[in-house]
Amino acid sequence: MVTIRDVAKYANVSVATVSRYLNKKGYVSKETEKAVAEAIKALNYKPNSVARSLYHKQSNMIGLLIPDITNPFFPELARAVEDVSQAYGYTIVICNTDGDAEKEKRYIEALKRKYIDGLILATNELTAEDYISYQLPLVMLDRSIGDKIPSVRSNNYESAKQATELLINRGSQFIAHIRGPCHIQTAEDRYRGFKDAVEENKVAHIVVESGFDLEAAKTVTEQILTDYPMIDGIFASSDVMAAGAMKGIKSLSLSIPNDVQLVGFDGIPLSGMLIPSLTTVAQPIYKMGTLAARLLIKQIEKKPIKDYYYTLDTTLIERETTRSEKK
Amino acid sequence: MVTIRDVAKYANVSVATVSRYLNKKGYVSKETEKAVAEAIKALNYKPNSVARSLYHKQSNMIGLLIPDITNPFFPELARAVEDVSQAYGYTIVICNTDGDAEKEKRYIEALKRKYIDGLILATNELTAEDYISYQLPLVMLDRSIGDKIPSVRSNNYESAKQATELLINRGSQFIAHIRGPCHIQTAEDRYRGFKDAVEENKVAHIVVESGFDLEAAKTVTEQILTDYPMIDGIFASSDVMAAGAMKGIKSLSLSIPNDVQLVGFDGIPLSGMLIPSLTTVAQPIYKMGTLAARLLIKQIEKKPIKDYYYTLDTTLIERETTRSEKK
DNA sequence: CTGAAAGCGCTTACAG
DNA sequence: CTGAAAGCGCTTACAG
Structure with missing residues (x-):
């Protein structure tokens, strides 16, 4: 060399x-x-970048912590983060935490020893204080936790409310919400949106919790559909969960949307490929990723930041799992 | 610190x-x-890892070059590579090359300056000589190029042949193959498998090329189906392409598998979620990733390697896009 | 305008 | 068994 x-x-x-x-x-x-x-x-x-890093105590690398790249919500997010990082001269390292706090800590510590410049957190198993204690520029992506860490996310509450109202407008009279884990703020916000919509409209409802994966959602769906045969609408907290719900509904030989209407959340490519294609709340995933990356890089480069909290609008895409008008 | x-x-x-x-x-x-x-x-x-790296001229980082993490074939592969890298104390950096040779070169050079320890190539826009010239431990994954670089891939030729024979056995008499780009060995092998099956059985056929993305495959499918209405079977070089073909078939109001049977390749989760669910050749994706990572790490650590070339078996999964027996 | 020197945080021959 | 020194490849005050 x-x-x-x-x-x-x-x-x-x-x-x-x-x-x-x-x-x-x-x-x-x-x-x-x-x-x-x-x-x-x-x-x-x-x-030589390593020699430079040693002197400057910075690596021109950014860490992206996600639960699992295999969950189809994350590849596009990762891609967006990579594209802008790349453009600004940063390399990104992706870490799958599997929602495991210990794994998350180990990753962050390993990254710190490499003089990582900052972290984008699309996961949060730790507390805001824990994250802050690492003394690293930080951005929360699709998550939030307290108000000390800059964040980029969708308008989860309002979007969930709209999605639920769509179900109601299209005639669902007993609606189930398959919500995500309680400690995830995003899941919580969607739940609140659902709850307010259903209560304001005095519609019968039920809420069950499930992991963000297909199988869990399928199992849960089969169960509630068996226990509560009057369910005629389901709002799932993610598209993958909705895909699981779809499998569950089919396994009971119920028809969509005639017997049960279904709405998902995320707007990942899968939602359009399913048959029937899924009605869903589309988040601006790529845009969220680019925004988060820019926000982090500004902090790293100590440039002024206008806003610390971004709440982006979503798009309700009506497809084939909801009726086009009230039954 | x-x-x-x-x-x-x-x-x-x-x-x-x-x-x-x-x-x-x-x-x-x-x-x-x-x-x-x-x-x-x-x-x-x-x-401090950086100081260590400077002395040892190695970083404990591995580069994974893929075309695009957004293509659903790659997340599982990436996940597998990360899991074993992690277990051996290596951090992985994922690079999306978009099939762009310049971008690939830039990435490799940037990684070299960081003392990257080795590269897993699930993309190949450069020549074997180019890759070797970087003087880095290397493994080709789902690709191959010459015989100088260790590689891990599926039995593409035989698998494609089997898939085509399934179509023939189930009654298809005019089969189209939507093949991947010519410079990709994997696509070439699948094409050869298709060609031999169809010629040995004296079945009418046609071959068209398409990019590995859904839209391209959809467009191509609509076109060939219009130009050759007698097509009653399609073998696509990937599941995403098959999903595109499915869209194309539906847009022409043809039925699957009655009018047209369809077989994909890869066995990504999507294939099971589509409706009708896709008959496909399932590659052992996770296993391929772990094998490649182990093979690379052995080279990095200068441990003895038994085999340089791995060709793994696939599983033909018959689902709903092919008939269960001959029409 | 340019160079010698110290230092970033570690590791490893080499003495002792 | 232990420490002083040189070195990994760079950068930046500080002299001149």
Whole structure:
């Protein structure tokens, strides 16, 4: 590997001069500038990032913590984060935490030793204080926790309310909500939206909790549908859960949307590929990712930030799992 | 940040001794061992990875190059690679190359400056010589290129042949193959399998090329189905392409599997969620990822490797897009 | 405008 | 068994 020392020798200057040239910092005469440029070219020199990191105590790397890249909500988010990180010269390292607090801690600690510049958290098993204690620039993505950490998310409460009202408007009279885990604020907000909609409209309802995965949602759906045969509408807290609910509904030979209407949340590509295609609340996933990345990079580069909390609008996409008009 | 120097001071020894203790290399007396251990605990010291990297010229990081994490084939692969990397103490950085040679080069160069320890290539826009010229441990995953680079992939030729034969056995008489890009060996192998099956059985056929994305496959499907109405079977080179084909078939109001039978390739979760559920060749995706990661880590750690080329078996999953018996 | 020197936090021969 | 020193490849005050 060719080092700055080799370049200096070749150009007949000191390493300090080469460094100044590289960083465009401090004076370098036109002549030596040319000599150094030539040497760099001749030797095909590339500065060593690790050495730089050691000095600057920063790595130009960003950590993205997610529960599981295998959950179809996250690839697009990860892609968005990568695209903007890349554009600003940062490399991203993705960590699957599986909702495991210990794993999350281990990851963050390992990243800190690598002088990670900041973290985007699309997971939260720890407390706000824990996160803050790492003394790293932070952004919460699709999550939130207290008001000390900048965050980017959708308008979960209102969107869930709208989704529920759609079900009601289209004639559902006993609606089930398959909600996500209680400690996740996002799931909580959607639950509140559901609850308010259903109570304001005095509609019978039931709420069950499920993990954000397909199988769990399928099982739960089969169970509630068996216990409460009058259920004629389901609002799931994610599209994957809705896909699971769809499987559950079919396994009981019920028809969608005639017997049971179904609405999901997220707007991942899968929602359009299912048959019947899923009515869902589409989050601006890519945009959320880019916003979070920009917000983090601004903090890292100590640039001024206008807003710390972003709440983005969603789009209710009516497809085939809801009726086009009231029955 | 607390450094090895702080620990040394606290324990009243030299940094060399602390380092020896840390790396369990060289002699350290029981007594000083205890003192150092206490100091480390008291100060909550964590060795700095960057400084270590600089000395060792290695980073404990592995690069995973894929076309696009948003393509549902890759998350599971990435997950597998991460799981074993993690277990062996390596961090993985995922790079989306979008099939762009320049982007791929830029990534590899950026990673080299970070002392990346090795690369898993699930993409190949460059030549084998280009890759080798980076002088990095390498594994090709789901791809192959020449015979100089270790690789892990499925039995693409035989699997494609079987898939095509299924179509034939179930009565298709004019079969279209939607193949992937020509420069991708995997797509080529599947194409050869298709071609041999169809020729050996003297079945009419047609081959069209498409990108590995849903929209492209949909468009292509609509076109061939319009130009060749006698098509009654389609073998797609991936599940996503098959999903696109399914959309195309439906948009022409043809029925599956009655008018047209359809078989995909990959066995991603999506294939089971589609309705009708997709008959497909399931690759052992997770296993491929873990194998590739182990193969790379062995090279990095200069351990002996038994085999350089792995060809894994697939499973033909018959579902609803093919008939259960000959029409 | 340029170079010598110290330092980022670690590791490893080499003396003793 | 332990420590002083040099070095990994860079950067930045500080002299001159």
